[in-house]
Amino acid sequence: MAHFPPSLLDEILARSDIIEIIARHVALKKSGANMIGLCPFHHEKTPSFSVSADKQIYYCFGCGQGGNAFKFLREHDGYAFHEAVEYLAEKAGIQIPQDTEQQTSDNGQQKKRDYSILESASAAMNKALHSESGIKACNYLERRGLPAEVIRDYGLGYTPAGYGFMKRVFGDNATVNTQLETVGLLFKGEHGYGDRFRDRLMFTIRDRRGRVVGFGGRVLGEGEPKYLNSAETPYFHKSELLYAYSEHRDTIRKRKQLVVVEGYMDVLALAAHGLKIGLASLGTAIGERQIREIFRLCETPVFCFDGDRAGRQAAWRALERMLPLLKAELTPTFLYLPDGEDPDSLLQQEGGEIFNKRLQNDAKPVLESWILGLKLLAGQGAEGRARMAKKADAMLATMTDPYLMQAWKQEAERISGIPLQRRRPAVKSTEADSHLVPGFILNAIEERFMAGLMQDTQRLSQISGAGLDFFIDKPSLRALYSRAFSMQADADTQTIDIARQLIREFPEDQNMISRWINQPTVQDIEYKSLLLDMEANDIKNRIRQGVNLGESVQLQTRLRELQAEQQTLKEQLSNTGA
Ligand SMILES: [Zn+2]
Structure with missing residues (x-):
């Protein structure tokens, strides 16, 4: 990590405005000597998040998070420390001295170039969508009812069939090819470099800061795999990213509404119907890190699943992953859609308003989903009840909130008729609560x-x-x-x-x-x-x-x-x- 002289850091902070940085995400109003608002790090109904304009320091009396502008950019916006320093320095018009920059420059400059080539690739794909070769993809989007502004705002695009699209966009030389390979757009085969994405409808995937980090590509017509994502690169970590996170974060906080859906098209269909509150994992089962992010954004997320067998299995996996993170303050719900439907198809039939009612009225509490899942898993009769008790015991062992665990245990005992063994919750995960x-x-x-x-x-x-x-x-x-x-x-x-x-x-x-x-x-x-x-x-x-x-x-x-x-x-x- 780069070492910046303390005097430089002081100068950057002195010439930055933390109010402006925080006000992008939090509505602040004057209260005494400070500004207050609803905390962006935890969920609350009355403001306990305070910012001192005088000292340029924020603090939340609810969750205990506090610090300066660098820390806010790191903890909230996902900047690395040196990125936060560089960002604020640039904004304040402060030149970072050459010898300091030297230590980060090789790495930093390279990264900047990589992000910029990803951004350019996204733009080129969008351009291709509106070109002659993109007509098939355009028609598909039209059939799905996506308006032009959604196509633009979410960076949808097209990569033409055959090899050579990247070469036509960026030229063909060793440096560029290596760079495109690093960011996951080219692969190196026996006959040289080839385009990873060919004849696909493209979804731009951004990180928490809104930078393009990778792509998802959907086949048009027949072909396998139906969805192809960027390979893991230094920028693209599938298990950490959520589709549309940076686009929807502020709306989710404002509306206190979040819905987790299975695919990119579901997220976009929601957005097209005025519900810019959808997030999706990137084609894989949702993981613990992603669920943690979801709970940080919203206390009452709705996890939406297809009504079929695969949907129920996905719901069960999500439930298992979320158990260690559940707290009494969180009330996630599960919504099972009618068999054969997905959010996209339902939204096309019934529109956003009715779908929103579904989210609010039909979603089941997570405890109810758990009991239902246990029953399905265990089967009938005395053996079924015993299997249910056993499985419930094992799952309760992963919970960390002692009160919630007790409540769930009582419910499982009531349903199975068997006293459970588990008395103590798992060791509390320190990561979440260390602050x-x-x-x-x-x-x-x-x-x-x-x-x-x-x-x-x-x-x-x-x-x-x-x-x-x-x-x-x-x-x-x-x-x-x-x-x-x-x-x-x-x-x-x-x-x-x-x-x-x-x-x-x-x-x-x-x-x-x-x-x-x-x-x-x-x-x-x-x-x-x-x-x-x-x-x-x-x-x-x-x-x-x-x-x-x-x-x-x-x-x-x-x-x-x-x-x-x-x-x-x-x-x-x-x-x-x-
Ligand atoms: Zn807080």
């Missing part, structure tokens, strides 16, 4: 005190004496606390923002620092009172831990002084009527 684990627990006074300091780091210079020894018993916080003072003491700190710099230097604490910054403003008088409380608590701790008599007397005296000062503050407060 909820606080670095260390602070009490309310410590929390507000740190908020007061981070919100106005000038206050650091007013701390002396006992205040310099706070948090002695909390080593990891202590490191950060001391570092804040040494930054303050540095001559050139007048120009830098200490809170922002701490976030950079203590990446593991950035959620916490972001939380302090986005807390309701700590006014001067509250801060003064907190400082007194901090010292008083510190003294009480020391007395509790044991001190000699002389020290004790001294500390008691100081404690009384602090209490008197606190009293004075309270009187001031009531006099000002605040």
Whole structure:
């Protein structure tokens, strides 16, 4: 990974606007010193996501995610760190010095060229669709009722029959051929390079950032395979991608509605009927990573399956994969379509409005689908009930939410009539919830005190004496606390923002620092009172831990002084009527 000088990162952040970056995805409104909105990282009905325009730092009081603009671009938009740096630098008109760039340039420049050739390929395929050779594909799309804007917006295209389309578009030289092979558009055979996609209707596949990373190609007429995707490349990882993710993400969040369908045409048919809420896996069974993404976007996704046997099997596989990720807050549902129909065919018959009603009214809760699946799987009679109990036990073992697991267990026991063995949920997956684990627990006074300091780091210079020894018993916080003072003491700190710099230097604490910054403003008088409380608590701790008599007397005296000062503050407060 590239190493960027800290001063450069500071400059880029100072000249970027985090509000603008976040406002692309979140409707923000003013609240006190900050802007607030609905969190894009978890699902909520009342806003707990706060952005400090002053410090350029966001924090969600619901799920604990926080950080600066680089982190938002990484966590939300899927940028790599160096990409986030390059992106914001370019936007701010800051030149990244040559020697820094050198380390990423070979890799970075190559990637840029690869993404650009994929983008150009998509455009060329779209052009071919509207050319004479694309007439068959065009007719097919017309029969399926896809309007021109869907064809354009989703980058549909055509690759002509025979070999040589890529050569005609990009020329024929060693460099270009190697590049086209890397991005999965050419393959190398015995007789040289050949086009991977020939005589196919093409679907452009984009990553989370909306960059073209690969393609799906559907045969027109007879032929095998019916769908051919790009091979795995450095850019195209089938198991991580969802079709139409970047196109639909914001609409899904806004409407709080998401439907998972099986094919590209289903997604597009939904979009053509005003339902830009469809996602699909890329021709393979939906995997855990994809389900995780789906739950991040929406609490109530509808998984839509064909009503036939294959559809039920696909539903069961999806259910098995989602068990470890289920939580009581999530309510996925399963919709089985009438036998012989798919979303595309139904939408053509009944239109978007009726289909949307289906999504809302006919989809079954995931628990009901589970019981139904178990019954079908186990069969009849006493043996059937035993098989059902056994299978239920095994599946419950993969669940991680203890409450939900209990509820499901009770239901399976009720249906099978057999008490199940499973009592404890699987070890909680740390990946999903690691951001909820606080670095260390602070009490309310410590929390507000740190908020007061981070919100106005000038206050650091007013701390002396006992205040310099706070948090002695909390080593990891202590490191950060001391570092804040040494930054303050540095001559050139007048120009830098200490809170922002701490976030950079203590990446593991950035959620916490972001939380302090986005807390309701700590006014001067509250801060003064907190400082007194901090010292008083510190003294009480020391007395509790044991001190000699002389020290004790001294500390008691100081404690009384602090209490008197606190009293004075309270009187001031009531006099000002605040
Ligand atoms: Zn959140």
